Amino acid sequence: MVIVFVLLALAVLVTANVYLWRRLFRDTTSGPGRVRRAGAVLIAGGWILAVAALVGERTGAPFWLQRTLAWPGFLWMALSVYLLLALLAGEAVRPLLRRFLRKRAAADTPVARPEPETVPAGAPAPRQPDPEDGAPPPPDPSRRLFVSRVVAGTAAAVAVGTVGQGTYGVLRGPRVKRVTVPLARLPRRAHGYRIAVVSDIHLGPVLGRGFAQRVVDTINATQPDLIAVVGDLVDGSVKDLGPAAAPLAGLKAREGSFFVTGNHEYFSGAEQWVEEVRRLGLDPLENARTELPWFDLAGVNDIAGESEGHGPDFARALDDRDTTRACVLMAHQPVQIHDAVRHGVDLQLSGHTHGGQLWPGSLLAAAANPTVAGLERYGDTQLYVSRGAGAWGPPTRVGAPSDITVVELASTDA
Template sequence: MSVEVEAQPRRRRSRAARFAVIVTAVVVLLFGVPWATLIWSGNAWPSWFFVLGTVIFALGAASFPVLMFTGHGRGLDWASRIADTTLGVVWVLFVWSVLGQVLGLILLAAGFGGPGRARTISAVVALIALVLLTWGYAEAMRVPRVRRIDVTVPRLGRGLDGLRLVLLTDTHYGPINRERWSRGVTEVVNSLDADVVAHTGDIADGEVAQRRAMAAPLADIRASLARVYVTGNHEYFSGAQRWVEHMASLGWEALHNRHLEVSRGGDRLVIAGVDDRTAAGSGVPGHHADHEAALEGADPALPILLLAHQPHQVDGAVAHGVDLQISGHTHGGQMWPFHYLVRIDQPVLQGLTRHSDRTQLYTSRGTGFWGPPFRVFAPSEITLLTLSTAG
């Protein structure tokens, strides 16, 4: 017994040590590669510039993990804002510094060497980063454009032909106050004359009490048939059950592994929702993705619209005969080339895809943003899906 008790602290120390090594390696790479490209790598800058640049990168690298932990670990928004912005800036600098090194090899092969080559690379990397970060910030902070998608659902009844479904997802109300942005989103949605408005999760980063004001405009969204919501993975960092209850208080149907029916013109549509795939491991009682519970009692002859936060959940949709799943989660990658990392975990990055003879999936790039207030080659969207019958 004593051996087992002693082994547990050792395992915890071992895990903590591995985590510390991984974090240190990531931080060194993220900050070290841009430092080497812009400051050190053969630029022959004046001594004062070299020292100043080195100090800035060193302070950034040292403070970044502390700010991340203080902000996201302890819920201090000011620290989260600085850490998230730093992450976005250093990610863009890292990516283009790597590409800059490739450019340097090409210039070297062409016989262009010396400080001139290094300074050219530094200038190109700095200019591209500045342009992308300025543009990416504007893209992240603007009210999203409307993306209009036509979806043919063969089993849809004639009375429901032309049904207008507006999809919101990944609003991520967080450390940056976006009450005005939230009101703008509501105004756009209400201009679309929706029959159904759906929110597929990741409403906020923070508890209801912290983000209540930003979420408040959701109460004013209009839909002629239904307003429906399911949890995303970030709800499970931020009081998932409280968000379920709060959305219900705002007049939304929280589809917590359940369904409802809407009808028009004598035809009916099942709208079901499942919890996020991370819910089962969250420790929140009663939360887990359960397709069978969500569809229990549903008429199998009716078409099914399923809300599920992650595209990864489409396998369950296929297995249960869902006609259309709508999802978010991927943000379309948010900041290139993070797109390629997202695709390792998810079957789809964005857009309308087919996964069986019956099941289609629409994946939104997201309405808001997470973390870094930048969107690079992955614009946000408010999606208007128009459903039609076959033929």
């Protein structure tokens, strides 16, 4: 099944890129030449860089090489998506534009009036030409070329603009979002308690120390009571990314900063990163719970940790607690909500989905997660999913802006 899936995915990828080459380069040129060859090199080379960037990140290639490959490779990945979508949308416009040009050309062409033909007496009248006779005139090559160039040029402009705007949105840093969550078991004295929730920062070969500092500054500006870092902090080793993560030591909250692993930590050396965030002043909750003055805060490892024998253990984190107290759970993936419901958690804080990151990726994210973004209720448990602060792969977001969420807890007795 894995081989079949890989072959199917490869066939789809090749077909899509052949289509891109035809519409962008073959159909916009009058014959074989340098432009068509350059287009083939551009598309093939872009995907070679993209695959190399993914492989380099996963295999721990030298960090300088990862950084060299990441920018062009990942940006080409995003650009290809929107070139394909824009060109597919252009298929609906193409016949309309051709029809418009034909009508305009017909209107601009003067109608020649033929001289009357002299017919000898007694001869039959000449047959008038029937417009329905014969095949329609062949399409004008220059008109077809013009339409192809207009559609391709417009698609390229839309794709570049979309990716450019989406990349700028990531690099400028996340915006603050505020959500109020009422908890039945929260005491009145804790009404208005603020938790700054940040997930999916994804420090790596693209987003580095400067980005981490912007995230820290944004969080500190909200003056939270507590900071919850809900996984996928990094894409790389402590050796390569320790300096990039150093600004996290500057996080400030009255009751401290807490951390749980995400699936990407297990691609990057989770044990080393747990020790590193502890050194930076964050408190890792590895299937553990801490009793704060007004509620319990618990955290579970990510599901990806099961492959290393360090998966989530809800019983260890949540059993034997005082069930009269409210409980907030940090768990990277929204699918962990079902275990949270069974253990009587009041609120689960998650990330992982990126809100889909690149539209229409939200449709795929919705198929794999109970909640893609925002606040929803599951029985007596509420789930809040952040879209995340950074981005994985392409440093680009479309239709899913990055955020840091200030969750304000509200007592129903207030």
